[in-house]
Amino acid sequence: MKYLILIYSNPKSREIWEGFSDAQRAEGWAFYAALTEDLAVSGELIVSEALADPSLAKRVSVRDGRAMSSDGPFAEVKEHLAGFFLLECESFDRALEHAARVPEASLGLVEVRPVLDLGGPDM
Amino acid sequence: MSTATEVEGLLRDLAPQVLGALVRHYGGFDTCEDAVQEALLAAAVQWPTDGVPANPTGWLITVASRRRIELWRNETARRRREETAAALAPPDPEPVPAVDDTLTLLLLCCHPALTPVSQVALTLRAVGGLSTAEIARAFLVPEATVAQRISRAKQRIKASGADFRMPPQAERSERIAAVLRVLYLIFNEGYTASSGSALLRVELTTEAIRLTRQLRGRLPGDGEVAGLLALMLLTDARRPARTRPDGALVPLAEQDRRQWDAWAIAEGVTLITETLASAPIGPYQLQAAIAAVHDEAARAEDTDWRQILGLYELLHIIAPGPMVTLNRIVAVAMVHGPQAGLRQLAVAEADPALAGHHRVDAVRAHLLDIAGDQEAARAHYRLAARRTLSVPERRYLESRAAQVAPPSRA
Numbered sequence: 001m002k003y004l005i006l007i008y009s010n011p012k013s014r015e016i017w018e019g020f021s022d023a024q025r026a027e028g029w030a031f032y033a034a035l036t037e038d039l040a041v042s043g044e045l046i047v048s049e050a051l052a053d054p055s056l057a058k059r060v061s062v063r064d065g066r067a068m069s070s071d072g073p074f075a076e077v078k079e080h081l082a083g084f085f086l087l088e089c090e091s092f093d094r095a096l097e098h099a100a101r102v103p104e105a106s107l108g109l110v111e112v113r114p115v116l117d118l119g120g121p122d123m
Numbered sequence: 124m125s126t127a128t129e130v131e132g133l134l135r136d137l138a139p140q141v142l143g144a145l146v147r148h149y150g151g152f153d154t155c156e157d158a159v160q161e162a163l164l165a166a167a168v169q170w171p172t173d174g175v176p177a178n179p180t181g182w183l184i185t186v187a188s189r190r191r192i193e194l195w196r197n198e199t200a201r202r203r204r205e206e207t208a209a210a211l212a213p214p215d216p217e218p219v220p221a222v223d224d225t226l227t228l229l230l231l232c233c234h235p236a237l238t239p240v241s242q243v244a245l246t247l248r249a250v251g252g253l254s255t256a257e258i259a260r261a262f263l264v265p266e267a268t269v270a271q272r273i274s275r276a277k278q279r280i281k282a283s284g285a286d287f288r289m290p291p292q293a294e295r296s297e298r299i300a301a302v303l304r305v306l307y308l309i310f311n312e313g314y315t316a317s318s319g320s321a322l323l324r325v326e327l328t329t330e331a332i333r334l335t336r337q338l339r340g341r342l343p344g345d346g347e348v349a350g351l352l353a354l355m356l357l358t359d360a361r362r363p364a365r366t367r368p369d370g371a372l373v374p375l376a377e378q379d380r381r382q383w384d385a386w387a388i389a390e391g392v393t394l395i396t397e398t399l400a401s402a403p404i405g406p407y408q409l410q411a412a413i414a415a416v417h418d419e420a421a422r423a424e425d426t427d428w429r430q431i432l433g434l435y436e437l438l439h440i441i442a443p444g445p446m447v448t449l450n451r452i453v454a455v456a457m458v459h460g461p462q463a464g465l466r467q468l469a470v471a472e473a474d475p476a477l478a479g480h481h482r483v484d485a486v487r488a489h490l491l492d493i494a495g496d497q498e499a500a501r502a503h504y505r506l507a508a509r510r511t512l513s514v515p516e517r518r519y520l521e522s523r524a525a526q527v528a529p530p531s532r533a
Contacts, residue, residue, distance in 0.1 A: 120515025
């Protein structure tokens with residue numbers, strides 16, 4: 001089963017991150033690198049990405065068949081999606097175990113969502 | 124000249140023999156497996172144009188041995204080790220190995236130190252002769268993920284100290300049970316795939332059936348191996364009718380039974396009938412027997428639900444599980460009416476494995492529908508649709524909810 005680990009950012013987590021020394025931030029990056037490496041080695045990682053700042057987001061809308069984009073209202077949003085891991089795990093519990101290693105989990109900013117499967121059982 | 128498809132079939136059959144010959148001669152499952160994989164890829168490119176060599180097994184053993192020496196040299200150069208003559212001489216490619224290593228290989232690939240996904244990937248590559256890319260496409264994951272699973276699995280086998288030999292008799296039945304689980308996982312992955320993406324996928328059901336046939340050839344007296352093969356044949360026989368061209372699922376009761384594969388059903392029925400008469404009973408045999416009862420009914424309304432209920436009662440005793448419980452309840456409802464089924468469902472729901480499970484809602488919706496309580500049926504179909512993790516199942520449940528007659532506006 002595939003699971004998506006969503007990592008959110010909020011003013012508190014940003015404040016903590018910005019208050020870090022360079023060494024502490026380097027440690028933070030190293031922690032993420034180690035987690036990603038472990039997941040790759042176990043064969044469970046499908047993809048992981050960190051997202052650019054929401055101020056760079058654009059919202060797309062189609063009106064009368066024409067696509068328009070505008071700067072998203074997301075810059076104003078307090079809590080936003082900052083990155084994700086797409087994993088393939090044996091069980092939900094296993095995905096939760098990995099999610100608990102994400103540093104933001106200590107701030108309650110990590111969510112795990114099961115991914116829908118394309119297979120269908122017998123009815 | 125042979126077609127690429129014919130060559131592919133031949134290569135898959137030869138893969139375990141070639142790998143067995145190499146591992147037997149050199150030891151070191153890890154490197155041998157990589158070398159065989161490369162020899163298979165080379166053959167898949169060359170044979171369709173150059174023709175199949177007179178001794179295909181010998182050709183593969185020679186090419187794989189050469190490749191293994193290169194891999195081995197790279198590795199030893201890194202470790203600054205001396206080469207030994209024994210490691211360089213290729214095994215005699217003639218005659219074709221008399222020892223059959225398929226069973227030993229299957230048991231090694233399904234080693235208990237590995238996770239199920241790794242067992243599946245390694246089995247398909249080392250015994251099935253599939254490439255990493257084919258396995259990745261079949262399971263809809265990136266190639267790198269599969270490659271990592273395989274290399275990780277091989278490291279684990281090495282670390283566990285497992286040898287390339289038959290496990291002791293005392294462990295054997297448990298180890299064979301693990302192989303059956305892996306083969307059934309492969310089958311189910313292929314069987315449940317929706318039709319759209321199937322075009323790009325290796326036919327995993329065909330591959331699972333082929334490997335199970337090979338296993339049965341090695342263990343003809345094992346009732347559960349025969350039971351699993353029969354179950355696969357009897358289930359796969361319904362595949363042409365289980366989805367509509369647009370990928371929508373068709374429930375068993377509504378399938379066009381003329382589309383079922385009569386040959387596969389005949390083979391499966393004969394196999395399970397003979398096995399039930401001669402071998403100790405087991406869960407795969409019971410599931411095959413249930414599938415046989417369904418397949419033997421010319422119309423859904425001809426289904427012998429009493430017999431199915433009896434088989435589920437047995438299965439419930441020897442291999443209980445949440446899905447067995449639910450399927451048994453459906454059979455209860457078909458024999459004793461929907462109210463009897465609903466009563467048992469209310470009791471079964473107390474099991475933590477079933478509490479909140481979408482299948483409970485789906486079964487309840489179905490039984491309420493039969494009982495004529497359409498409003499409640501619709502609500503439970505919708506609840507089940509929201510909770511399922513399968514796209515086609517959600518689509519099916521949403522459509523059932525929409526089909527239940529709308530509430531009267533009186």
